[in-house]
Amino acid sequence: MTKTGEKLFIKGNEAISRGAIAAGLKCYFGYPITPQNDIPEYMSAALPAAGGEFVQAESEVAAANMLIGAAACGVRSMTSSSSPGISLKQEAISYLAGSELPTVIVNMNRGGPGLGDIGPSQGDYFQSVKGGGHGDYRTLVLAPGTCQEAYDLVIQAFDLAFKYRNPVMILGDAILGQMKEPVITWTPEEKDENEGHGWRIVGAKNRPGRILKSLHLSEGALAKHNLMLKNKYEDMASFTQKEEYQTEDADLIIVAYGSIGRIVKSTIKKLRNEGHKVGLFRPITLYPFPSDDLKKLAEQGKKFLTIEHNLGQMVEDVRLSIRTIADSEFFGFYPGNLPTPDDFEEPILKALGGK
Amino acid sequence: MSKYLDSIIAGFGGQGVMLIGNLLAYAGMNAGLNVTFIPVYGPEMRGGTANCTVVLSEEEIGSPIIRSPHSLIIMNRPSLDKFQPTLMDGGIQIVNSSLIDKELVETDRVKSYFVPTNDIADKIGNTRMANMVALGAFIKATGIMDISAVIDSLPNVISAHYSHLIPKNAEALQAGVDAVS
Numbered sequence: 001m002t003k004t005g006e007k008l009f010i011k012g013n014e015a016i017s018r019g020a021i022a023a024g025l026k027c028y029f030g031y032p033i034t035p036q037n038d039i040p041e042y043m044s045a046a047l048p049a050a051g052g053e054f055v056q057a058e059s060e061v062a063a064a065n066m067l068i069g070a071a072a073c074g075v076r077s078m079t080s081s082s083s084p085g086i087s088l089k090q091e092a093i094s095y096l097a098g099s100e101l102p103t104v105i106v107n108m109n110r111g112g113p114g115l116g117d118i119g120p121s122q123g124d125y126f127q128s129v130k131g132g133g134h135g136d137y138r139t140l141v142l143a144p145g146t147c148q149e150a151y152d153l154v155i156q157a158f159d160l161a162f163k164y165r166n167p168v169m170i171l172g173d174a175i176l177g178q179m180k181e182p183v184i185t186w187t188p189e190e191k192d193e194n195e196g197h198g199w200r201i202v203g204a205k206n207r208p209g210r211i212l213k214s215l216h217l218s219e220g221a222l223a224k225h226n227l228m229l230k231n232k233y234e235d236m237a238s239f240t241q242k243e244e245y246q247t248e249d250a251d252l253i254i255v256a257y258g259s260i261g262r263i264v265k266s267t268i269k270k271l272r273n274e275g276h277k278v279g280l281f282r283p284i285t286l287y288p289f290p291s292d293d294l295k296k297l298a299e300q301g302k303k304f305l306t307i308e309h310n311l312g313q314m315v316e317d318v319r320l321s322i323r324t325i326a327d328s329e330f331f332g333f334y335p336g337n338l339p340t341p342d343d344f345e346e347p348i349l350k351a352l353g354g355k
Numbered sequence: 356m357s358k359y360l361d362s363i364i365a366g367f368g369g370q371g372v373m374l375i376g377n378l379l380a381y382a383g384m385n386a387g388l389n390v391t392f393i394p395v396y397g398p399e400m401r402g403g404t405a406n407c408t409v410v411l412s413e414e415e416i417g418s419p420i421i422r423s424p425h426s427l428i429i430m431n432r433p434s435l436d437k438f439q440p441t442l443m444d445g446g447i448q449i450v451n452s453s454l455i456d457k458e459l460v461e462t463d464r465v466k467s468y469f470v471p472t473n474d475i476a477d478k479i480g481n482t483r484m485a486n487m488v489a490l491g492a493f494i495k496a497t498g499i500m501d502i503s504a505v506i507d508s509l510p511n512v513i514s515a516h517y518s519h520l521i522p523k524n525a526e527a528l529q530a531g532v533d534a535v536s
Contacts (some may be wrong), residue, residue, distance in 0.1 A: 003467070007384070008382060008386055009377075009381055009390070009392075009511070069380055173419065175393065175419065175420070178390070178393060178394060179392065179393040179419050180377070180380065180392040181390065181391050181392075181416075181419075182384050182389070182390065234516070261418065262416075262417050262418060262419075263418040263419075264417075265416060265417035266418040267371055267417075267418075268417075268419030269417060339417060339419045339420065340420050340421060340422035341417065341421075341422075342422045342423075
């Protein structure tokens with residue numbers, strides 16, 4: 001990796017945009033929605049200047065379908081939106097997964113359901129990690145907590161997308177999108193010019209044509225396809241990332257991701273200073289979920305409290321990870337409010353006390 | 356104890372609170388601190404107050420959002436009503452006494468500095484630089500960094516087109532420092 005080493009002070013939305021361009025993004029298709037508008041705004045100027053194509057589509061549906069076309073050509077492509085817009089893209093995401101097309105989809109989660117509000121929320125956890133569209137498929141889901149992590153993960157997202165020929169989702173929220181932090185830029189090594197050479201559509205001169213599709217009607221074909229996908233998803237499961245903070249001697253582990261993960265970290269720092277043995281487990285990959293690492297902590301006899309900015313979604317994966325050994329309590333901070341470290345003190349103390 | 360300061364900067368939209376929030380964060384970054392800046396946006400921008408939260412820390416920063424800040428810069432009356440009650444006990448606030456009645460300001464529970472930022476900016480010759488006066492006073496009152504770190508960061512937030520205004524902004528920052536004894 002060649003670090004260009006420029007230290008910038010930028011919003012998470014801009015960090016994602018810059019990371020994508022550094023990763024060799026060639027096609028961006030978007031449609032405006034708060035709180036991710038800084039991404040298409042930045043892309044509209046910077047991507048053409050970097051030799052790529054920026055398209056503001058006529059709708060989210062159109063943008064997502066343009067993604068299918070670009071991905072089929074083996075081109076590094078991306079779209080971004082926020083919750084209601086991501087819902088509109090789900091049909092295409094299912095087709096992308098079914099046709100095994102690599103692309104990156106950014107969701108800066110806002111309040112829901114429906115149009116909700118423009119503030120932060122983690123209400124799209126289920127939609128992101130359990131599929132979202134129809135059919136048996138998975139997308140890799142990466143959940144950055146800082147602007148630097150957003151920059152780094154979006155670069156990684158493109159590599160993962162091509163490695164697995166699968167859509168990769170970056171799941172942030174309005175906090176990550178609007179917050180500014182220092183980001184040190186870097187550019188990955190030159191990517192393989194022949195990326196996707198075995199499957200991409202580039203013209204079939206001197207060889208049989210290729211068909212990228214999600215429709216499998218002949219007898220046994222779909223079952224075979226689904227088995228292959230299952231094997232791929234199992235292979236993806238080896239790729240997990242998480243952050244652990246003061247978990248070693250902790251009696252209670254707080255499980256929280258993204259912005260809530262970092263906000264809870266402040267609460268934990270304060271409670272640590274007061275002598276409470278509490279630690280943080282922050283999943284960075286939401287799918288695949290870092291279940292084995294959680295299980296290891298459960299085997300040490302630790303207690304768990306999952307904190308989310310929703311009514312309780314990731315807690316189901318936490319419970320699945322540690323089942324037969326331990327359980328997790330849950331505290332949900334409702335979308336529509338802005339979370340601060342103070343909001344989590346009481347629930348954590350309560351969970352600590354209930355020993 | 357390692358260096359840590361969080362601050363909410365609030366005023367009318369147009370008073371330049373986002374600009375000085377950015378400037379404070381840039382100065383912190385240039386001084387080698389970890390920093391976060393987050394604006395409050397949404398319905399609040401269409402009336403009432405505009406505000407942003409800046410966190411400066413030697414250690415890694417957890418939350419960029421703070422309910423009970425260590426410090427405040429209060430540029431107008433609605434901001435005082437909204438944020439003064441949230442200032443932590445013993446916290447520091449810079450209050451724009453050009454626009455805010457001193458009687459409304461707490462002086463026992465917290466440390467309040469009355470700075471007539473608009474009047475000082477007027478004397479310098481540009482009333483729009485009241486925000487810089489307030490930030491200068493804030494830097495002196497909190498002692499978080501040297502004012503030179505802030506002045507040196509002005510080119511980070513003032514575009515090349517307005518670079519001729521940098522010396523005046525530096526003067527306003529210094530006037531704010533001088534207003535706090």
